[in-house]
Amino acid sequence: MRKSKCLFSACLAGLIGLGSLAFSLSSQADDFTEGDLKRWNQEFMSVVMKGEKLFHSGDLGTNKVSCDQCHPNAANTHPETYPKFQQQIGRVITLSEMVNWCIQQPLEGQPLALDDPKMMALLSYITYERRGVPLSPGKH
Amino acid sequence: MKTSSSGLKGMICTSAITVLFAACVAFAAPVGLPPVPVPADNPITPEKVKLGDKLFHDTRFSTTGEVSCATCHDKAKGFADGLPVSEGINKLKGTRNAPTIINAAYLHTQFWDGREPSLESQSAQPFLNPVEMGLKDHEPILKIVRSDPEYSNLFDNAFGKTGNQITMTEVKQALGTFERTLISGNSPFDQYYFKGDKTAMSPAAVRGLEVYVGQGRCVSCHRIEQTQALFTDNRFHMIGVSANQMPKDLDELSAAVQNVKEKGTDIAVLSNPQTSSLGRFAVTEDLTDIGAFKTPTLRNIELTAPYMHDGSHKTLEEVVTFYNNGGRLDEADPVPELLSGGIRPLNLTEAQQADLVAFLKALTSPEFAQK
Amino acid sequence: MSMNRRAFLKTTGAGLMASAFPISLVKLAFGGQDPSRDFTFGYISDAHIQQVKGTQFVRNWDMGLIRAVREANLLTPRPDFFMFGGDLAQLGKKEELDHGLEIMSSLRGKVRYVIGEHDYYLDLGKYWQEKISPLYYSFDHKGVHFVVLNSILTYHKWTYETWSSPMDRMLAMARLDNPQGSPFMVGDQQIAWLKKDLAKINQDTPVVVFSHSPIQKIFKPWNFWTQDAEKVQALLKPFEKATVIYGHVHQIQYNQIGNITFHAVMATAWPWPYPETYSQSASCLPKITVPMNRADPFFERDATGWQFVDMQSGKTAMHYQLPDNRNRTIAFDAATGKPQDVTYQDYSRRIPPQTHY
Numbered sequence: 083m084r085k086s087k088c089l090f091s092a093c094l095a096g097l098i099g100l101g102s103l104a105f106s107l108s109s110q111a112d113d114f115t116e117g118d119l120k121r122w123n124q125e126f127m128s129v130v131m132k133g134e135k136l137f138h139s140g141d142l143g144t145n146k147v148s149c150d151q152c153h154p155n156a157a158n159t160h161p162e163t164y165p166k167f168q169q170q171i172g173r174v175i176t177l178s179e180m181v182n183w184c185i186q187q188p189l190e191g192q193p194l195a196l197d198d199p200k201m202m203a204l205l206s207y208i209t210y211e212r213r214g215v216p217l218s219p220g221k222h
Numbered sequence: 223m224k225t226s227s228s229g230l231k232g233m234i235c236t237s238a239i240t241v242l243f244a245a246c247v248a249f250a251a252p253v254g255l256p257p258v259p260v261p262a263d264n265p266i267t268p269e270k271v272k273l274g275d276k277l278f279h280d281t282r283f284s285t286t287g288e289v290s291c292a293t294c295h296d297k298a299k300g301f302a303d304g305l306p307v308s309e310g311i312n313k314l315k316g317t318r319n320a321p322t323i324i325n326a327a328y329l330h331t332q333f334w335d336g337r338e339p340s341l342e343s344q345s346a347q348p349f350l351n352p353v354e355m356g357l358k359d360h361e362p363i364l365k366i367v368r369s370d371p372e373y374s375n376l377f378d379n380a381f382g383k384t385g386n387q388i389t390m391t392e393v394k395q396a397l398g399t400f401e402r403t404l405i406s407g408n409s410p411f412d413q414y415y416f417k418g419d420k421t422a423m424s425p426a427a428v429r430g431l432e433v434y435v436g437q438g439r440c441v442s443c444h445r446i447e448q449t450q451a452l453f454t455d456n457r458f459h460m461i462g463v464s465a466n467q468m469p470k471d472l473d474e475l476s477a478a479v480q481n482v483k484e485k486g487t488d489i490a491v492l493s494n495p496q497t498s499s500l501g502r503f504a505v506t507e508d509l510t511d512i513g514a515f516k517t518p519t520l521r522n523i524e525l526t527a528p529y530m531h532d533g534s535h536k537t538l539e540e541v542v543t544f545y546n547n548g549g550r551l552d553e554a555d556p557v558p559e560l561l562s563g564g565i566r567p568l569n570l571t572e573a574q575q576a577d578l579v580a581f582l583k584a585l586t587s588p589e590f591a592q593k
Numbered sequence: 594m595s596m597n598r599r600a601f602l603k604t605t606g607a608g609l610m611a612s613a614f615p616i617s618l619v620k621l622a623f624g625g626q627d628p629s630r631d632f633t634f635g636y637i638s639d640a641h642i643q644q645v646k647g648t649q650f651v652r653n654w655d656m657g658l659i660r661a662v663r664e665a666n667l668l669t670p671r672p673d674f675f676m677f678g679g680d681l682a683q684l685g686k687k688e689e690l691d692h693g694l695e696i697m698s699s700l701r702g703k704v705r706y707v708i709g710e711h712d713y714y715l716d717l718g719k720y721w722q723e724k725i726s727p728l729y730y731s732f733d734h735k736g737v738h739f740v741v742l743n744s745i746l747t748y749h750k751w752t753y754e755t756w757s758s759p760m761d762r763m764l765a766m767a768r769l770d771n772p773q774g775s776p777f778m779v780g781d782q783q784i785a786w787l788k789k790d791l792a793k794i795n796q797d798t799p800v801v802v803f804s805h806s807p808i809q810k811i812f813k814p815w816n817f818w819t820q821d822a823e824k825v826q827a828l829l830k831p832f833e834k835a836t837v838i839y840g841h842v843h844q845i846q847y848n849q850i851g852n853i854t855f856h857a858v859m860a861t862a863w864p865w866p867y868p869e870t871y872s873q874s875a876s877c878l879p880k881i882t883v884p885m886n887r888a889d890p891f892f893e894r895d896a897t898g899w900q901f902v903d904m905q906s907g908k909t910a911m912h913y914q915l916p917d918n919r920n921r922t923i924a925f926d927a928a929t930g931k932p933q934d935v936t937y938q939d940y941s942r943r944i945p946p947q948t949h950y
Contacts, residue, residue, distance in 0.1 A: 138768060145645050145651050147643070147653075151863060152865070152890075158866035158888075160950075169889075170442045170889070173446075174448060183890075211871075214872060471666075509914055562916075563656075563917055564892050564893070
């Protein structure tokens with residue numbers, strides 16, 4: 083009985099030891115938990131919500147017109163089709179360039195820098211409203 | 223939702239048609255241009271080109287014996303005539319500015335209002351216009367081409383036809399073929415944009431290109447694409463030129479329409495500025511086409527002043543000012559009410575406008591460049 | 594040959610005056626049997642005049658309304674009257690309504706107005722009733738009974754007890770994709786009035802109802818919706834020839850429910866996407882609708898326009914006047930008992946711009 087108890091304790095100690103080793107290994111590897119996924123998604127959604135606000139604000143241009151006046155729920159923006167040849171611009175462009183075209187033309191405003199947080203927010207919202215639609219780059 | 227494969231099929235179909243046409247072309251397309259479309263029933267041959275050239279320059283096909291196609295479409299003047307509106311027999315004035323024939327082969331319709339669908343069908347019209355060649359019908363032309371020994375040879379070589387076998391169809395096909403060879407690309411812009419030669423355009427022209435595809439919005443109608451640039455969308459737009467000559471009310475409009483019905487479009491629009499201002503409407507009778515004119519190509523635009531369908535803009539600077547003001551030469555002029563949806567004030571700076579003009583001057587092909 | 598050219602040749606052949614301007618009454622092959630009852634009226638809608646600041650208004654929407662009025666003034670023979678289909682203003686402001694009415698004042702002909710939600714929710718129609726007309730009424734013209742409804746009302750609580758300011762309420766209703774929205778309805782008061790109004794006329798009298806919302810249930814997220822649509826439809830059921838013409842949707846739609854023909858009108862301001870283009874929600878666009886061509890955003894007037902309506906023996910034909918685009922005609926086809934696009938109804942005749950996704 084004593085022998086098995088010892089064995090058991092030894093195994094337990096070994097397991098705990100291994101467990102600590104494993105724990106220290108996972109904090110170095112690119113391992114993530116459900117909790118991490120949830121949190122990162124919240125980070126993303128916070129930017130989507132900022133984009134939703136901007137999209138509906140009427141503040142991106144100089145004439146109070148907001149994107150949602152022509153694109154309710156960002157419909158008809160077709161983010162899944164970019165990059166594509168855009169005939170109004172004469173070449174293949176990305177979604178962010180099309181966003182800037184809209185800000186400059188119907189909204190009569192100044193284009194955003196491509197790394198502007200506002201642009202990131204808009205792109206996040208526009209693509210989020212189109213989630214689940216397969217990619218179709220180049221589609222007119 | 224359409225899948226991308228059906229889009230690909232569509233793409234292949236269009237490419238196949240282009241290849242079919244291109245197969246008939248004896249020469250390669252210049253830099254910046256696609257292969258020139260050739261109608262299946264009128265392939266290009268050197269004999270037709272030679273015949274068409276002679277017909278094009280023959281002044282006998284007018285009542286005074288002084289006017290030929292080349293009178294208003296003069297090679298030395300960019301195949302235009304440098305006048306606000308063209309002058310035919312006895313210096314009779316029409317209402318419209320002579321468009322260049324260079325690259326007209328790429329247009330889907332001919333004339334400012336697109337009333338003729340092809341180079342061939344267009345070529346027969348000016349002969350019968352009272353302010354152009356003034357003939358009552360084509361008989362005097364046929365008489366000459368059937369009896370003149372030089373023409374006999376040329377028609378025989380080109381079409382295998384002699385004497386009374388020669389009809390206006392052959393005349394039109396020869397003229398059309400000659401005009402179809404008047405294509406040119408390879409401008410400094412083409413070298414810069416399609417060949418990647420960054421030194422081909424001046425810094426001002428490079429900045430002007432930025433304006434052209436950006437704030438200036440020119441590219442949306444005067445098309446530049448990824449692999450070619452026709453500088454036209456082949457559509458009709460009311461941009462505000464001669465807005466003050468357009469019918470002001472129903473009575474004036476009815477009179478203008480009546481004019482077209484009685485005289486036929488070709489004669490009516492060249493006889494009366496108000497009728498001329500109807501533009502595409504005189505052809506389609508569609509309210510959305512009122513005052514709309516075809517987007518011309520901008521290639522070689524430096525050579526073909528004055529500008530617009532009525533030659534009312536003397537310089538490229540004036541043209542740029544007109545667009546910058548959203549369809550008016552003077553900011554104080556009223557905004558035309560029936561403007562095409564693409565025209566609005568651009569808010570370009572003086573520098574941007576000057577750069578834009580510099581860019582437009584970079585569209586001249588080397589063979590036409592003025593020294 | 595364009596539709597209008599063909600139509601013109603038909604009408605001159607029918608002996609109309611030689612100087613008739615081409616855009617004229619189109620006698621359709623499957624049109625009315627009794628030409629003496631035929632007439633036309635024009636319809637301009639959804640101008641959304643929007644104030645930027647002071648006397649500056651959004652140029653784009655101004656140009657849309659100006660163009661529609663200018664073209665409508667060139668229509669000949671003259672239509673008997675004009676309707677304005679609602680949403681004259683964007684936020685219901687006095688300045689916007691005044692600016693819109695100023696542009697409309699150049700229109701030659703009698704104009705009657707239908708109110709839209711963008712006109713109503715700032716002051717609940719107070720200025721509209723002072724300056725323009727009652728919010729619902731009826732009138733008769735050449736044997737046809739016309740009814741104008743205020744179909745953009747909503748629940749009492751949402752209207753009166755939810756918002757801290759009239760502008761907050763207006764902004765909430767102005768936003769099409771509003772999660773805090775509330776469905777449109779005609780309401781019991783008007784339904785009762787309508788019942789009495791329709792009791793006065795024979796069942797073979799053609800009835801045309803003008804409203805802003807569709808009097809159908811098409812797409813709730815964007816209020817392409819009338820909550821009590823069935824109640825109104827039930828009142829129209831006894832009538833042999835009933836038509837509903839509505840605005841609000843900024844796109845071509847048409848439908849047939851039983852005996853009632855439905856036609857949407859275009860906006861002069863801007864187009865709206867078809868509900869099917871919002872991938873996160875199911876839509877119910879009337880199956881027979883052949884969509885309008887997709888809008889090219891470069892051309893501000895693309896997928897906008899105005900329309901004129903032919904009454905032919907009590908049935909309607911809708912002629913859409915679409916700048917920068919092919920015009921469309923939707924006419925009632927007696928053979929199928931439904932409105933049909935005279936050019937594109939057959940699937941084999943559809944063109945790529947009519948694909949929306």
